[in-house]
Amino acid sequence: MMNTGNDRSKEWPLWEIFIRARNGLDHKHCGSLHAPDAKAALQSARDVFTRRQEGVSIWAVRAENICASDPDSKAEMFDPAEDKIYRHPTFYKLPKEVDNM
Amino acid sequence: MYTQSMDLPQKKEQSASAPGAPENPEYQREFDARLAQGEFIEAKDWMPEAYRKTLIRQISQHAHSEIVGMLPEGNWITRAPTLKRKAILLAKVQDEGGHGLYLYSAAETLGISRDEMFEALHTGKAKYSSIFNYPTLTWADIGVIGWLVDGAAIMNQIPLCRCSYGPYARAMVRICKEESFHQRQGFDLLMTMMQGTNEQRVMVQDAVNRWWWPSLMMFGPHDSESTHSERGKQWGIKRISNDDLRQKFVDATAPQADILGVTLPDPNLKWNEKQERYEFGNIDWDEFWNVVNGNGHCNRERLAARVSAWQDGEWVREAALAHANKRAAKHPDGRVGEQAAPSMETAPMQTAPTAGST
Amino acid sequence: MTNQHFIYLLRLADSPLILAQRLSEWCGHGPVLEEDLALSNMALDLIGQARLLLTHAGRVESRDRDEDQLAFLRMENKYRNLTIVELPNGDFGQTVTRNFLFSAYQVELWKRLQISTDTELAAIAAKSIKESTYHLSHSAEWVIRLGDGTEESHLRMQTALDQLWPYSAELFTSDDTDRSMAESGIGVDPSAFKTDWQSTVSQVIGEATLTLPADTPFVSSGKAGQHSEHMGHLLGELQYLQRTFPGAQW
Ligand SMILES: [Fe+2]
Ligand SMILES: [Fe+2]
Numbered sequence: 219m220m221n222t223g224n225d226r227s228k229e230w231p232l233w234e235i236f237i238r239a240r241n242g243l244d245h246k247h248c249g250s251l252h253a254p255d256a257k258a259a260l261q262s263a264r265d266v267f268t269r270r271q272e273g274v275s276i277w278a279v280r281a282e283n284i285c286a287s288d289p290d291s292k293a294e295m296f297d298p299a300e301d302k303i304y305r306h307p308t309f310y311k312l313p314k315e316v317d318n319m
Numbered sequence: 320m321y322t323q324s325m326d327l328p329q330k331k332e333q334s335a336s337a338p339g340a341p342e343n344p345e346y347q348r349e350f351d352a353r354l355a356q357g358e359f360i361e362a363k364d365w366m367p368e369a370y371r372k373t374l375i376r377q378i379s380q381h382a383h384s385e386i387v388g389m390l391p392e393g394n395w396i397t398r399a400p401t402l403k404r405k406a407i408l409l410a411k412v413q414d415e416g417g418h419g420l421y422l423y424s425a426a427e428t429l430g431i432s433r434d435e436m437f438e439a440l441h442t443g444k445a446k447y448s449s450i451f452n453y454p455t456l457t458w459a460d461i462g463v464i465g466w467l468v469d470g471a472a473i474m475n476q477i478p479l480c481r482c483s484y485g486p487y488a489r490a491m492v493r494i495c496k497e498e499s500f501h502q503r504q505g506f507d508l509l510m511t512m513m514q515g516t517n518e519q520r521v522m523v524q525d526a527v528n529r530w531w532w533p534s535l536m537m538f539g540p541h542d543s544e545s546t547h548s549e550r551g552k553q554w555g556i557k558r559i560s561n562d563d564l565r566q567k568f569v570d571a572t573a574p575q576a577d578i579l580g581v582t583l584p585d586p587n588l589k590w591n592e593k594q595e596r597y598e599f600g601n602i603d604w605d606e607f608w609n610v611v612n613g614n615g616h617c618n619r620e621r622l623a624a625r626v627s628a629w630q631d632g633e634w635v636r637e638a639a640l641a642h643a644n645k646r647a648a649k650h651p652d653g654r655v656g657e658q659a660a661p662s663m664e665t666a667p668m669q670t671a672p673t674a675g676s677t
Numbered sequence: 678m679t680n681q682h683f684i685y686l687l688r689l690a691d692s693p694l695i696l697a698q699r700l701s702e703w704c705g706h707g708p709v710l711e712e713d714l715a716l717s718n719m720a721l722d723l724i725g726q727a728r729l730l731l732t733h734a735g736r737v738e739s740r741d742r743d744e745d746q747l748a749f750l751r752m753e754n755k756y757r758n759l760t761i762v763e764l765p766n767g768d769f770g771q772t773v774t775r776n777f778l779f780s781a782y783q784v785e786l787w788k789r790l791q792i793s794t795d796t797e798l799a800a801i802a803a804k805s806i807k808e809s810t811y812h813l814s815h816s817a818e819w820v821i822r823l824g825d826g827t828e829e830s831h832l833r834m835q836t837a838l839d840q841l842w843p844y845s846a847e848l849f850t851s852d853d854t855d856r857s858m859a860e861s862g863i864g865v866d867p868s869a870f871k872t873d874w875q876s877t878v879s880q881v882i883g884e885a886t887l888t889l890p891a892d893t894p895f896v897s898s899g900k901a902g903q904h905s906e907h908m909g910h911l912l913g914e915l916q917y918l919q920r921t922f923p924g925a926q927w
Binding site: 386389390393396397398399400401402403404405406409410412413416417419420423458508511512514515516518519624627628629631632633634635636637638639641642643645 | 698701702704705706707708709710711712713714717718720721724725727728731744745748749768769770821822823825826827829830833914915917918919922925926927
């Protein structure tokens with residue numbers, strides 16, 4: 219983080235906002251905003267992100283509470299899945315008659 | 320948009336400790352390769368310091384433009400002539416506030432806070448699009464801003480939806496979706512006025528005369544003057560040059576003026592059959608730089624309005640935080656609904672379920 | 678009867694109309710962007726309510742006046758809003774305190790109007806109660822945050838409450854129009870829900886650590902068409918274009 223000597227303790231915390239567009243869908247990250255407390259975060263999320271009927275349910279999570287994987291360890295985290303091609307249905311060549319399984 | 324390629328003197332920025340910030344040839348090669356393949360860069364990825372600074376400057380300038388841009392149109396909300404127009408204008412200006420918010424959030428992923436960006440705006444260190452330093456004098460200005468200013472903005476914004484920095488690109492996608500009604504409502508407003516009385520038509524023509532050239536200036540200085548353009552292109556944050564965008568805008572707008580029945584205030588504007596584009600006259604760059612440098616009609620008012628909104632709100636921001644801290648001290652594990660007012664029970668908000676319960 | 682029905686609908690329409698006019702003054706000037714958007718949303722809800730009610734009032738009157746003729750072209754003493762909504766915004770604390778007192782009132786009102794024998798009005802009430810419930814939730818949270826925030830915010834909120842409180846008396850006055858509308862089943866006599874309103878208000882004010890002011894003999898009279906001095910200036914802006922260009926289309 220930048221340190222400019224500004225007093226960041228005066229700033230409202232940052233919240234990440236997740237919205238379910240319709241029942242049956244996952245909550246999806248749609249942006250972030252500042253709010254003093256959880257209630258305000260939910261209400262602001264409603265006013266900021268659902269003005270056009272974009273959602274039926276909102277989650278708000280303090281940004282500092284999110285654990286994120288380190289981009290530097292991307293290789294060991296995600297590359298090992300690369301050669302497990304037998305996990306994909308297209309790996310198996312079946313006779314035409316049963317190929318819709 | 321409202322970005323403007325202004326090549327303005329940059330405020331002195333502090334060194335950052337973003338992940339892997341020290342220059343590193345191996346990271347640099349990987350970064351360049353990803354850009355070359357058209358991949359997105361995300362917030363926590365390593366990036367060269369200059370890329371990060373340029374993005375902060377561009378995104379925050381863009382955000383400032385959105386919120387300062389609320390002021391000229393906001394000037395007419397209480398005077399809108401019908402309830403329908405009042406609702407449309409209010410929703411439109413509110414959208415611009417939302418755009419500012421999305422963009423500040425995108426810039427925050429680069430390690431600068433919203434308060435720091437405000438500070439830069441309020442002290443005049445950061446710039447915003449000079450178009451908003453022109454006054455809105457009649458109701459027709461509201462239509463012309465939608466048609467020309469939002470029109471120019473959209474032209475500028477669409478390529479940014481594909482810019483290399485993920486959070487910025489995603490904010491732009493959301494913004495572009497919302498922008499689509501801004502230009503249309505402006506044109507609709509003007510068409511209604513042009514079908515009205517002679518006084519109304521005169522009002523529209525007068526507004527077009529005042530806003531046409533400033534709208535062309537929104538695309539920034541000529542490519543030949545624009546020092547950032549090359550690197551911006553390489554970084555995928557400036558995909559189409561200022562002059563190309565400006566030409567596109569003129570080509571799209573001139574026929575619309577005919578349909579509306581107004582004259583664009585440029586005697587040199589004419590269709591070039593061979594090149595299949597409009598030719599147009601010279602922009603008054605002295606005026607542009609004067610306005611950028613603080614000498615437009617409304618520079619002082621705009622900045623003063625932002626500063627006083629911020630200062631007048633300080634006690635509110637402080638108090639909300641103080642109250643949140645009190646609550647947290649009283650109920651360390653307090654969930655949303657627990658201490659809500661009685662009225663909350665009927666409110667459409669509910670506590671987010673824990674992940675396990677879904 | 679028709680005339681009283683018409684006047685009753687104007688009363689219902691004018692308070693949201695005038696409060697929307699006030700709230701829209703905040704657009705671009707809020708204490709944080711998030712609240713800028715919230716207040717604009719609220720104003721948009723209120724404009725929507727006013728449009729439905731004015732259109733309906735125009736039909737009941739049957740003199741071919743549409744929402745805009747009613748919204749923009751009446752004399753000041755023909756506007757029937759509660760005086761509290763026409764007062765200047767003051768600081769953010771005053772604005773949310775007024776929103777709180779007013780929306781707590783509107784929730785009780787809409788609740789009862791949902792069963793109005795005027796089916797159009799009942800439908801408008803059913804739509805509006807959702808909006809007013811949200812406005813109440815939003816403003817109550819702010820009254821609590823600011824009342825129980827810092828020393829300064831507490832003081833400002835108590836001042837706001839003290840200044841606005843005398844105007845709350847008008848919310849529960851009833852006259853012939855109210856009574857005849859209540860009798861016919863079209864409307865409701867506001868004195869009927871004063872205690873419900875009071876219980877919401879005192880609970881939130883208590884949680885906000887504020888003190889409910891004592892009642893005074895002052896009763897404002899906006900709903901009867903007699904307004905404060907602020908109203909003329911508000912209408913000056915609201916009516917400007919319609920008055921300057923009579924008959925023009927926008
Ligand atoms: Fe915008
Ligand atoms: Fe826009």
